[in-house]
């Protein structure tokens with residue numbers, strides 16, 4: 001099948017490459033010439049395990065092409081996927097300028113039989129608006145559009161794409177279903193359903209999935225904070241509730257709040273959609289508020305325990321919003337850094353891949369260390385913000401000698417509090433009984 005993927009950001013590049021890898025002829029299109037030149041030479045603009053090799057292999061095999069030209073790619077396409085960014089506007093709504101620019105550009109080039117598919121996360125109603133716009137601009141009444149939301153997680157995107165829990169497509173015309181099913185068939189096993197529905201339901205599915213997951217996180221964070229106050233342990237509580245299959249264990253790890261480019265943006269966008277429809281999305285607003293507050297939880301614990309922080313040194317492990325990515329958008333680490341800097345703290349940080357991105361954002365306000373142990377030199381405490389696997393089993397004896405005070409504030413509950421106490425550490429987790 002001939003596929004054009006418009007937008008070579010995270011979603012577009014992963015999706016386009018995976019479709020090429022399953023034998024399709026894929027052209028990834030972007031208006032950013034530098035990016036396209038880089039991609040042609042195997043330079044991948046994002047960090048995603050396994051992606052670089054896959055891009056290079058499929059490009060060499062002649063199945064994956066990169067271009068800035070709509071004229072060369074769009075007229076031949078069986079499917080055009082739009083995967084451009086939909087950043088958050090000041091009022092919390094999704095900014096669709098990029099999307100409409102693409103729609104206007106492809107309209108005069110669109111072949112009769114092509115399906116135009118929105119991959120980007122867009123407000124409910126956008127696909128239908130696109131259908132109306134393409135109908136108007138082409139003067140044809142046979143336009144086929146589809147909403148095909150993605151459920152990839154950064155850091156595990158290829159695995160998620162190739163083994164999806166489900167594929168969701170919203171269509172305006174049943175003929176589109178067959179082609180999209182064929183495209184996804186290589187990735188679907190019997191237990192992984194291909195779900196077709198209306199355009200609005202598919203758009204809504206994407207938001208509801210992310211908002212449900214964000215709700216689980218804010219809920220467990222609130223419960224962990226309560227555990228802290230009543231001498232209960234959130235890990236025990238998690239076990240106690242998780243065996244109830246209606247509740248389960250997943251996405252109920254307390255921490256320093258969710259970040260990234262998706263949950264914060266999508267929760268706010270759905271609040272906005274609700275408001276536009278004269279509905280007050282009270283649960284979602286609380287999810288958002290609880291999350292903002294949770295990003296300050298580590299700072300509050302540090303302040304409460306250490307008092308005046310002026311001139312103190314704090315080591316900080318992990319900057320990305322989660323492990324296996326260099327993405328620092330809405331990262332809790334940035335909130336903690338800002339608060340500690342205000343207090344006059346010297347901060348020594350380490351992250352396996354995100355340090356360059358942080359340097360670009362805040363410059364040399366903190367000290368960047370090559371190794372996570374280097375951050376501990378002369379530090380009054382260690383704060384852990386991201387649960388990179390290299391932080392899970394450190395050499396505690398070595399750490400004891402490096403740290404000035406044996407104090408650890410762990411925003412991801414990586415260690416056993418009892419063992420930490422036995423080793424002589426003052427150990428503060430999120431909702432853990434010491």
Ligand code: UGA
Nearest residue numbers: 150151152153154217251252253255258259260262321322
């Ligand atoms: C999320 C969804 O999981 C994907 O299904 C979706 O496709 C994607 O958004 C998107 O809309 O594009 P992602 O943002 O990559 O994926 O990251 P997640 O792994 O979902 O983690 C999000 C945040 O939640 C992280 O900050 C993580 O630390 C936090 N989290 C996650 C917790 O605090 N506790 C948990 O139990 C799980």
